[in-house]
Each structure stands twice: as structure tokens, then as C-alpha cells.
Amino acid sequence: MAHASDTIYALSSGALPAGIAVVRISGSNAETILADLSGRSVEPRVARLLTLKDPIGETLDRALTLFFPEGASFTGEPVVELHLHGGKAVLRAVLDAIGAYPRTRPAEAGEFTRRAFINGRMDLTAAEGVADLISAETEAQRRFAIRNAGGQQDALYSNWRSRLIEARALIEADLDFADEADVPGSVADTVLDQVHALSSTIEEHLRHARSGEILRDGFRVVIVGEPNVGKSSLLNALARRDVAIVSDEAGTTRDLIEVALDLGGYKVVLTDTAGLRETDNKVERIGIERAREAVQQADLVLQLYVAGTSRPEQLDGERPSVFVATKADLLRNQAGADFLISVSSNQGIAELLSAIQVRVQAEAGGSSVLPSRDRHIHHLRETVDALRRAEVPDLALELCAEELRIAADHLGHITGVIGVDDLLDVVFSRFCIGK
Template identity: 45%
Template structure:
């Protein structure tokens, strides 16, 4: 069971979702529908094996809510009994299963009636404490999973939800869905490929607008269609190459075929290399850009963290060396995800605890995607040379983008220099004045951070879809290596070996979308889904 977050104003009711599946005896496997997605072999075990009915256990604690929803899905066998039970349990058909299809015998009808009473919360016929209930049915193959599905909409109080769970647990053949089982069944029925399933998982976990846009684009199939186009090109090239191997001696295949195959592979390899050289934009947007606040002791690093997250997350003290460990918070900056770390002041420490804090700070600095270098505005000149020397003393990782934050601007008075043009003139990283005490300069800093995050993550709606998963990079790297081996064979190479390299490349692409060798990665893909999705 999953709880939706309340509205921004705090007045929206919380909703609880209880996702359940009702398996029925196996029916003859229908013919696979037309489309690019593969169908699971009927002789192979189901991705969601049936289990002994048990009491449905929610994945999150039950609490007060405005409404609750329970979903059931199962293979089509005439008219799905799960739909009948769902409709009866909701009270929509007033305790009768006839409107939704037959329930197995009197026991099934009794179970449905019991579920109806529990869902309604009735003590007797005159009690309408569960009024305004409803059920929605989605017959296969037009549902999310491709099977017959039904949803119960009931009041979301703890007692009502518990009563529904108890009643549904008594229905024969009903069991709780595994994490990600609904989406895995949709994959098994060809409703979506693995990249779309990963996009759905990312959409559920999206916390910023940019993450939502990227996940939605992947869920709608942009990334999968790109890989399908490459796979189709490889399939054609492999077919032409094998035809040349088999029939070239009979003069049935033109000599230009081999040249066309090499041109196709060369163009595909170039496009694939460009796709891999995206600067990890998709992964950074999905996982969050890791930014580290670094600087000497007592320059306001912890105050900057508290200012950005708008709460006293870090202890602030005028005593130098207060911060000893790494403190991490997740922020939404301009719609981009930022994982911000406050670290110990960088200096030659004598205290063993502070020395360990400095070591951890430097380790985190080496892992940073973005560095916020905080300096004391009263002790450094705003000239490019002075700022560059102060930044070099912090030893940031080479090539890592930096933003210079000159804190304590409120102590400068009216005679202050502006360092904000240093980055624009190409003489150093962008810099800005800030007062963590008064908040002056915060808007300018947020604008700088948004620009840096936009450069690191890009616009997820523009250009080719980005890589979002490390496994995509791994399989694409193996695909590129196979295509490079194909090119290294040259005109005088063994064509049978060259054909095998194309098969390897095509197989690696298929593993990304799930069309080839997906079984060994299915559990990894779906185990991170919440229960009932």
C-alpha cells in the first residue's frame, strides 16, 4: 500500500493505494499481439507466480486519509472474477457480483459480500457509513497490465482500509502484489519495454520538475525507440552480411552489399559514441548533482547550507572547526536536483577528530560534480588573480565546475568590489557576493547555481534522449566495442567473425530494452518499485 503526499497547502486529503492481484487457474495462452515487444513463452515460469492466499500486508503504515484505492488484476478467463469481487467489495453493485461477472460458487459470492460489508463499514442495513463508494474496471488487453483489472475506491480511514484488507484477504486466490509486479506484468504482456518501465519508476520517484520531464519522456518511449532504431539497423546489416557470406559465390548478391554494411556500422558507431559522450547528464539529473561546500574554517559554510535549505540543518558557531563530519541535504534548485554537502574547514588540523573531518571533506570534494567554494569577502581581493589563488588553495578536482561565494558581504560597507564578472570574462569561475546573515545576494547565487545545473544536466526535452542508467552505459559500451572489432577486421577479415560481432552488438542493445536476454536483469529492474505499482 502506498501513500500519496498531501497537497502543498496541507489541506488536501491523503490517499492510500492498496494494490492486489487475484490469480485464477491458467488459461490457454492467447496468440501474441502485433507489435515490437516480445511475448513470454508459455512454457517458461510466470514472472509473478501464484502463491497461497494470505492476508494482504500494506507496505506503509495505515493512517487517516480522504480516500483509498485497491487494484486487482488477473489473467482473463471469461469475465474476470477479480473484477466481480472488486465491484461487490466496493458496494457499487450492493453486494451482488452479477454485474461484473460470475464469482466461483457461493463461497466466492459470500466472500464478495463480506468484502462489501467491510469496505462499506456497515454494521447493519441502516448504517451507510461507507456511502459514496465506487469501482472502476479496465478489461484487458486495454488495461495497464494487459489483463482484466479492477479498482476499488473506498473511504481512507484506518478502520475502513483495514476492513477492506481483511475482507479481500478472505477471497480465494487473492494475494498481495509484489513490488513492481503490475509493471512487470505489463512488460511481460508487451505493454512497455524495460526502458519505459525504468522511466515509470523514475517518474514515481521524481522530486523536481526536470526529473519529471526526463522520466516522462523515457516512459513515453523516446529512449526505447532510439535503441530500437539502432537494433533494426544492426539487424539489416547482419542479414545483408550473412546473405553475402552464403550467396556471394553464386553471384546472387552484389559486391556493394559489403560496402553498405560497413558504412552502416561506421555511421551507427559514430552515433553511439556521441550518445555515450553526454557528460552523464541523464544520470546526474536522475540521481542529483552532488555539490560540495568547501572552504577554510569559519567562513560561513554551514550558514550557507542553512540559508539554502531554509532550516537550521547544521550547527553554526563562531568557533572555528565546529563542523567535523559531512552533512548532506537534498534541494530543488530551479527545478534541478541538488545534493548539497557541508564539510569541515580545510586547514592543517592538529586535533585528531578535526583531522579526520578534513580528510572526509577532501574525499567528498574529489567526488563532487560541482564545488561551492566559500571565502571570506573581507580577507580576499575581488580581482581575478586573488580569487584564482584562493580557489587553488582549496585544491578542487581538475575540470570540476566551481562557483565562488564571497560571504560576509555585509561587513564590506559601501566600498565593495563586484567579482560577478570574472566568470563572464573567462578569467575564472563565476563568483558572487553573499551575506548569509542578511540574505543579501541569495537571489544572485541561486541564479548562478541554476545556470550551472542547467549546463550539467541539460534540458531533458531537447535533443536526443539522455542516458539515465549505468546499465545502459555498460551495454552500450559493450555494443560499441563489438562494432569497433567489426571495423578492425577490415576488408580481408573473416566475414564469419565479423557477423558474430554484429550479433554481439545487437544482443547488447536488446538487453537494454528487454528484447534479448532480459531474464537475468528483470529482478534488478523491478525490485525498486513500490508495492502495488
């Protein structure tokens, strides 16, 4: 059974074989393990090239070693790093030697970062930022994760929470010590002005929630149109590889086909869909229904039609759409089209990609702190709701103070200051082993 007091270990670098394999050990036994394996005294924060041996004196490897004492490591516990030769047999032998020590076990997914959170080395938003940094695929995702892992989210939400706690304290002081000389007359009006201003600030912050989702998960572009208008061909052209099957036969695409692109440092998810038409084929009908569902979730819809034919009606007035006339090599211009393209000659492809990139940059926003997860958005909305209740005219001060407490608690849930025990398994189980 796993215990929080166990010393944990894991491979923290990439898949083997590799040039180097980095093994991380964290816990009270880490220093003893390094001293025993190397037969040398341990020096904090000094890189040393040492020969590691098992208990019977057989050489395991010659490795670069580092020791970080308690309070000065990633996890807050004593931590050892072993930079080994990156062979599978080498790693197995070293891990077996480490695992032979009592109260020592392999780390679970995300357990190093979880211990860093528990030991106060980072808040919960920073821990989530570390997870985002590991999974970042584009430059924009990397920058976004760096801001969160560096504590910018924590600083913003903690500041808001401190202001609410102070406002609540002033109201309670007004209630309890109204007759004292050093407590000004009713502070309720002043406090409620501050609460209103903060509520407006958080509401503005929430309006940019979709920008945070785009940065983390990608900007979704859905390609739709009737059969044989060139949807799969366009997907392949934009992806610059054969992702979808291209055929003259109508109804070739029966399901959603997705591919991720890096456009100017932003993640863009392209989705090819089944051709929109009336059909008796059950499988194709399911594909068409999925295509319509994908449109509802899109950030941008590319509505394709063959140049020279009538422009189709817009599928969903709420979804931003552009009309793309295809097979332009057969026609020089097309009235009503936003773009005229030809996959065979690459006409208009670069312009279409550039337009998508401009739209992504506009939707993703700048470098400000943004809500980055559904749970953040939930607690921020609950915070705003509590602040609105606190502003109800003629509300008793006791009830106003209680609403401010509820609002502050929801902000505390985001950063992990309060009430997160049930959440930790969910958050850290999504990490990779060794982080």
C-alpha cells in the first residue's frame, strides 16, 4: 500500500534506449540511497561523477549524481537525481537496487508534483501549469503554461481572495465594534463599492475563458460541404500529408477525421466531415449527424462548394463561417466566395491558412492571465454569483459577510488553499510517471 511517507523513484526522462536516463528519487531515504550506492558522502547541490554499486559490490553504472536537501528541491523533500547511461538493462539494474531499500517504491503518475504541492512548493494552478507545459505542442501553449506554472494565476486569484477576506473583515468589524472609536461609522457602502468593482473585474476575466480553452486545446476548424466538393483534398493540403482518403465516389468520408496543425505557434484542429446530403445509408447518416454536431462546437466553419455552382446557405448563424469555392483551376473567379482555391495548383491555400492564423491570434488573445480549466471557470462563476448576492439592496450585513466568505472560498478552491483533497487524485493522475 502506498504511503505519503514512502521514498519514491522513477525514470523522469524519455523512452529508452537514449543517450541519458535520468532517475529521480524523492523522500527521507534519498540521501541514504545515494550514499550507499556510491560509497561516498553526499554533498548538497554538487554534481559528481560517481560509480554506483549494488549491495554485493557489483558495478551498476558510472553516473552523474545530484542531491537536493529538504526544502531546496522540486518536491520539498530530499531529492536525488541519477544521470545514467540510457540503456534498458542499466536502468533496470539501478531501479532494482533502489527498490530493495525499505519503504521505497516506484512513483505513481504525478506523484513528484503532487508532493511539491502538498509541501507548499507550488499552488494547484502552478501544478496544473506544469502538466500543461509537459503536454505543450506549440509555442503559444508553452508560453501559456509557463505563465501558469510560474504562479501568475495564483497571484491574481490570491489577490482577489485577499481583497474579499479584507472586505468581509471590515463588515464584521462594523457589526461587532460599531461603538468603538477606531472603527469608522458604517463601512458597508464603501465595501460594497469595492465588491462591485471586483465582481466586474472577474466577469471581464470570465469573458476571456474561451481564449484560454483555445490556447490549451486548440482552435477548432470544421470543413463541411456536399459530397465531392473537395473537403478531404483540402484537409490533406492544409495538413501537407495524406490524412484522409480522396475519391470520386460520393460518401467516402463517413466519420470525423481530425488533424492538428501548428499555425504561427498556435494549435489548430482541422476536422474533415461526411458530405452533407440526403441518404438512406444508415452509416452515412450517422456521419452526417456527427458533422452537424462538429459544426456546433467549431470556432470556425469552412463551407466548401464547387466554383461555378451556387453558394450554399450558412449552416449555423452562431458559428463564424467562411465560404470557400473549390476547384478554382476550372474557373477563374467566383462571386460570393471568401476564398477561391485549387488543391491541384495550390491556388489560394496559403491565403486561407493565413486567414485562419489571423483569426486564431485574435481569438486566443494576448499574454494576460486566463482561466485555463473547466474547474477554474466553475469556481469563478460561483464567485461572481456570490458577489452579486452580496450586492442585493438592503441585505443584512451578516448575510453579506457570508456571501463574501463563499466567494473567497471558491477562489481558494482554484489555487488549492482550501478543500481540494477529493480533487487531487483527478488532477495528478493525468501527469506522466516521473513528474
